[in-house]
Amino acid sequence: MRFTTSGQSMSPAAINMHLVYQERIKQLEHKLRVKEENIVVLKTENAILHLKLAECLNQTLVCSLGDTEMYDHNGPHNNEHRSIDAAIGKLSLAVQDLKHNLQSLRVFITEEWKQYQNQLKDHIQSLLNHLQELQYSSQCLEGMNEKILTLEQSLSEVHEKYRTEKLRRKILHNNLIELKGNIRVFCRIRPCLPFDKQKSFNLQESSKEITFALDDETVLVKCNRPGHLAVDKIFHFERVFSPCETQCGIFEEVRPLITSVLDGYNVCIMAYGQTGSGKTHTMMGPHSDAGTESGAELGLIPRTAEELFRLILERPAGCHSVEVSIVEVYNNEIYDLLAYDRCTELSVKRDIITSKDGKSDVPSLTYESASNTEEVLNLVQKGLELRVKHSTLIHANSSRSHLVVTLTITTHAGFDEPKHASDWQNQKSVETKLQLVDLAGSECVGMSGVQGAALREASFINRSLSALSDVLAALSERRSHVPYRNSKLTHLLQDSIGGDAKLLIMLCISPCQKFITESLQTLGFGTRACQVPRVPVKKRH
Incomplete structure (x- = not known):
């Protein structure tokens, strides 16, 4: 120069x-x-x-x-x-x-x-x-x-202000979720579909819509059955979705729970309802093939995985790691859908135990690491290929087992942001779980038309769902003993139902007259869940 x-x-x-x-x-x-x-x-x-x-x-x-x-x-x-x-x-x-x-x-x-x-x-x-x-x-x-x-x-x-506001948002967000309680119940009414008009003696009467969303929190069921007085039943839930609600709109109500997972809380999202009521559609999308669906019709599982990794990318690199496990509860047995048995050409059966600290655990369960949304969906697709399905009169591709997809997120020591500077020395790695549950359909055996092995499957499904109702009843009545071990399903979900997790139950119901019995049963289940005492959830430390 x-x-x-x-x-x-x-x-x-x-x-x-x-x-x-x-x-x-x-x-x-x-x-x-x-x-x-x-x-x-x-x-x-x-x-x-x-x-x-x-x-x-x-x-x-x-x-x-x-x-x-x-x-x-x-x-x-x-x-x-x-x-x-x-x-x-x-x-x-x-x-x-x-x-x-x-x-x-x-x-x-x-x-x-x-x-x-x-x-x-x-x-x-x-x-x-x-x-x-x-x-x-x-x-x-x-x-x-x-x-x-x-x-x-x-x-x-600005960066310092952002960090301060981020900590405040984190505290306020979780305080809001805690005030709402550890159990939340949503209800989704699906639209009337073509199969609602099939195989019915009174086509016009059976396909008549009798279930409606009065507003964002109220469900109306017009009970007008032959030989009974006409009566309207009202059910109240934290959020009610009408048949015209989109998959994206539903996920927006669920999104805050995903943030809570990275903030140190266990979360469980569960879809409950009869066969053909839209549970799998809500959880996965229009088809069970999670790997090929995209766009506006994606369900909660792919959207949740996408949101989870989006939030992880906003954190420091290496702050979080994710592992995936997938199990199904079939005929009151637990099967590892990521472990293939070449001898039986089926998934591997696993046992469930209660650990010393009172938590449910599945020893030898397969965990696969995932670093992005695509890897998670590929693993889910791999598990779905082994899931048991059969055709019934209600649904041509009915799921005959309860599916539980678990994302285990490890927050490594030294990356979390403590509220006070003195908390840095007390930090350690923390594991939180995000469980996504697609329950098998509850149904009347006579209406489903199943026989033989399928009848046995339906019996096990109804018994496990009945055990789930018993657990909620015991929790709502504050009994000293809660019968978690009456079913492998409730034993597996013990930490989420009445435990220290944030539980969201998505009730899925049909609007048609011919499914009124199943719809009332599902709404009754949701009502019992609403009566469970709302206790503060615990953050993992």
């Missing part, structure tokens, strides 16, 4: 221009020296020629005088004198040409010198302009540096 006489630094472009001008000046000075040397040589030659001319003139004069005398006496020498006169004339013409050339050279050198001076003035003026621009740019740069320093200070202050 070069500096001008004023002390300002010059840019590389200005330096290059200055060097070009200096080189041009040197070239012009060299030409000027050459021309001056040529002038000196020409002046010397001119002086010599003048001397020679003078000598020639003298000789000519002498010869002329002598020739006059000789002419008088010697006539034949006249031709020689004429030759000499001709040579003198040619020499005189050459001298005149030389003078003319010298004069032209003087004019040319004068013009070149003026042009050189003009170019030099222009270059000097251009250089001065560039120096002024450089000085102005330097002043602007100094101003920009001052602005950058100011912005950096402001950014630091």
Whole structure:
């Protein structure tokens, strides 16, 4: 970097221009020296020629005088004198040409010198302009540096305010969720579908819609059965979704629970309802193939995974790690859907135990690491391929088992943001669980039309769901003993039902007259869940 006489630094472009001008000046000075040397040589030659001319003139004069005398006496020498006169004339013409050339050279050198001076003035003026621009740019740069320093200070202050507000939001968010209690009940009424009009003696009456969402918190059921008095039944839940509600709108109500998982709380989201009421649609999407669905119809499981990893990306790198386990409860047995038994060509059966601290545990359960949403959905798809399904009169692809997808999130020590500086030394790695449960359909055996092995499956499904209702009844009545172990399902979900987790039950019901019995049973189940005492949830430390 070069500096001008004023002390300002010059840019590389200005330096290059200055060097070009200096080189041009040197070239012009060299030409000027050459021309001056040529002038000196020409002046010397001119002086010599003048001397020679003078000598020639003298000789000519002498010869002329002598020739006059000789002419008088010697006539034949006249031709020689004429030759000499001709040579003198040619020499005189050459001298005149030389003078003319010298004069032209003087004019040319004068013009070149003026042009050189003009170019030099222009270059000097251009250089001065560039120096002024450089000085102005330097002043602007100094101003920009001052602005950058100011912005950096402001950014630091904003970052500190953001960190403080983030901690406040975290506290307020979880205080709000805790005030709502550890058990929340939503209800979703699905729209009337084509299969609602199939195989019915009274098609118009059976497909009639009798279940409605009066508002965001109220369900109305018009009970008008033959032989019974017409009566309207009202059910109240924390949130009620009408048939026109979108998958995205439902997830927006669930989204705050995902934040709670990273804030250190266990969360369980459970879909309950009869076969064909929209449980799997709510949890997975239009089909059970989680890996191929995208867009607006995605269910809670893919949206939850996407939201979870979005929140993780906002945290420091390496702060959280995620593991996935998938089990199904089929005929009151627990099967690991991520472990394939080549001998039986089925998933591997697992046992469930109660650990020393009173928590339910499944030893040897398969856990797979996942670093993004796609990996989670691929694992879910792998598990769904082994899930037991059969056709019934109500649903052509009915799930005959309870599906439990568990995302275990480990928050590593040193990454969490404590409320107080003194809490840093007490930090340790914390594990939280996000359980997503798609329960098998509750149904009347006569309406489902199942027989044989399918009848046995339906019996186990109804018994496990009945055990779930018994657990909720015991919790709502505050009994000293809660029968979690009456079913593998309730034993598996013991930590979520009445435990220290935030539980969300999504009731799924049909709007049609022919499913009124199942709809009332589902709404009754939700009512019992609402009666469970709302105790503060516990944060994992």
